[in-house]
Amino acid sequence: MSAFDRLGYGTYKLEDPEECASGVAHAIETGYRHIDTAQGYDNETDVARGIDRSERNREELFVATKLSTDNLSYDDAVATAKESRERLGVDSIDLLYVHWPINTYDPDETLPALDHLVDEGVINRVGLSNFQPDQLAEATDRLDADVFAHQVECHPLCQQDELRELARENDHWLVAYSPIARNRVADVDVLQEIAAKHETTAAAVSLAWLLSKERVAPIPKAASHDHVEANWAARELTLDADDIDRIDALDREERVVDFEEAPWNQS
Numbered sequence: 001m002s003a004f005d006r007l008g009y010g011t012y013k014l015e016d017p018e019e020c021a022s023g024v025a026h027a028i029e030t031g032y033r034h035i036d037t038a039q040g041y042d043n044e045t046d047v048a049r050g051i052d053r054s055e056r057n058r059e060e061l062f063v064a065t066k067l068s069t070d071n072l073s074y075d076d077a078v079a080t081a082k083e084s085r086e087r088l089g090v091d092s093i094d095l096l097y098v099h100w101p102i103n104t105y106d107p108d109e110t111l112p113a114l115d116h117l118v119d120e121g122v123i124n125r126v127g128l129s130n131f132q133p134d135q136l137a138e139a140t141d142r143l144d145a146d147v148f149a150h151q152v153e154c155h156p157l158c159q160q161d162e163l164r165e166l167a168r169e170n171d172h173w174l175v176a177y178s179p180i181a182r183n184r185v186a187d188v189d190v191l192q193e194i195a196a197k198h199e200t201t202a203a204a205v206s207l208a209w210l211l212s213k214e215r216v217a218p219i220p221k222a223a224s225h226d227h228v229e230a231n232w233a234a235r236e237l238t239l240d241a242d243d244i245d246r247i248d249a250l251d252r253e254e255r256v257v258d259f260e261e262a263p264w265n266q267s
Contacts, residue, residue: 003062004094006211007235008034009228010177010221017046019223024050026225028061030232036151036175036219037088038066038099039080044087051089063088064095064149066129067110069103076104077113081122097127097151101135102261107142115144127151127175132263133162140170151175154216155206156185156247157254167215179218180206182256190250194243200234207234209247 009027014020020043024035028051037047044065051058065088071080085093096117098110117123125148128139140147150167154160154176167174180203185191191202198205203220210218211234220231239247258265 003033003060004173004217005032005034005062006217007207007232008032008036008062008064008175008217008219010219011035011037011043011047012041012177012221014041014043014046014221014223017043017049020046021049021053023223023225023228025053027222027228027232028054028056030229032228032232033060034062034064034217034219036064036177038097039068039071039084040066040099044084048087048089058090062094063090064097064127065093066097066099066127066151069100069105072098072104072106072110072113074109074113074116077110078116078122081113081117085122092121093123095125095127095148096123097129097149098131098139100130101128101132101139101263107138111139111142118145125149129175130263133166135263136163136166147172149173149175149217151177151219153178153255153257154210154218155179155181156188156191156209156250157181157252158256159248159250159253164213164216172215174216176210176216176218178256179210179220181254184254184256188250190246194239194246197243198237198239200237201230204230204234204237205239205243205247207231208237208239209244211235212239212244 009032126145127149129151185206
């Protein structure tokens with residue numbers, strides 16, 4: 001069984017080499033086994049350095065990365081996945097995502113490349129990221145490999161009900177990036193009240209809410225060691241049914257990652 005853990009460690013914006021390596025090493029020492037990066041983060045080598053500093057064997061970890069939007073033709077996807085494998089220092093990448101279905105994304109080119117990479121053993125599992133429901137359905141139908149995970153922004157202010165339901169129905173993971181909405185959750189009265197009730201923070205409440213959901217795996221990014229440990233401690237927070245109902249009832253859709261070319265902004 002893989003080391004995939006429902007609470008992963010995100011490395012977006014960990015651009016300083018030492019900060020990234022130190023953060024990854026400390027996260028692993030804290031207990032994280034699922035590490036998430038991307039070609040576009042320019043830190044795959046630093047993630048590998050952090051893994052090397054830890055006392056864990058690579059076989060005990062689950063390392064995921066993503067194809068950049070300029071690398072989605074068949075040849076580019078295959079070639080750059082192999083380059084990512086080398087940078088990460090692994091025999092096989094545990095999970096490779098299509099980061100965004102934009103720019104060079106072409107189902108006729110990208111999806112066969114993913115299947116080829118699985119067949120070659122370059123990657124173990126296929127993931128998609130930021131797909132709309134119709135795009136997700138098309139890709140799932142056309143891939144020979146099972147979709148292991150779909151990574152999207154998800155938190156109490158952007159709850160992704162439809163995509164979470166699809167994850168349950170299709171038996172893949174919804175991996176939640178920006179799970180505390182870059183700490184915008186700290187400004188939400190309901191979350192503040194629930195946090196006060198449990199003597200914790202709104203960020204911990206947000207993570208615990210995600211962990212209460214079936215087939216959801218949050219991947220908070222944190223640079224400071226204190227935040228890394230505080231996020232990990234959220235695994236011990238149990239929300240009661242009333243807490244969950246109150247959060248479920250938040251009727252807001254506020255993305256922290258949004259731009260004109262994003263799939264949800266296309267007609």
